[in-house]
Amino acid sequence: MALIKCENVSIGYEGQTVVRDLNFEIGQGDYLCIVGENGSGKSTLVKSLLGLKAVDSGKIEFGDGLKQKEIGYLPQQNDFQKDFPASVYEVVLSGRLNSRGFRPFYTATDKAEAAEKMEMLGITDLRGQCFRDLSGGQKQRVLLARALCATKKLLLLDEPVTGLDPIVTAEFYQLIQKINRESGIAVVMVSHDIESAVEYASHILHLQETVLYFGKASQYKKSRAGKAFLGGE
């Protein structure tokens, strides 16, 4: 079975449907970009994938050993997060909170995982620095290390390159690609950067109230939805 399967999913707020009849699935090692205009329901879908918002109808199923609370999540940036008064190490380690359950302290395994992910992302030197003093690109690496601490199977990234300059953005995409290819971790990324989505992703989910397109990224460019969104038609 797929890691995540959405069947006829509709989600809304206070009786108002935002997205309806969503059908798609995410397989092991996939790299899915969710695209669509502002207000098309991307973040709403993300909340439901994380179990933070109930669906109105349909179902979201998890398979291949993925549990909903073991999704590694990198949230959309907000001002609170930018000014978070904690060290880099503390932020990365907090990715282990879900798996810690009711244990009061982090274990040696939690700490080893945090150290390994910091090394993997080249941020070990920043370990003792305050998160809020980092550059935008460094902050995203720290939050990515934190998300990696929470999962072995699936990363969910909500607009991770917003506010980053083109060079740091390209580095971030390459990092994600490397993690996806070398660790086999599936990636789901909400993005407004459609050109890069098509370049890096294996699959595209284009939302506009419902699914305008779901399938291979290479085919998306030739689809009606893809041509219109990429500016070719």
Ligand SMILES: Nc1ncnc2c1ncn2[C@@H]1O[C@H](COP(=O)(O)OP(=O)(O)OP(=O)(O)O)[C@@H](O)[C@H]1O
């Ligand atoms: N908490 C909420 N209560 C009521 N309506 C909401 C709430 N959150 C979002 N909405 C509405 O749901 C719709 C979809 O919003 P959502 O944030 O999911 O879109 P999005 O595709 O992620 O947009 P963007 O690209 O701007 O981030 C919008 O019309 C929005 O106003």
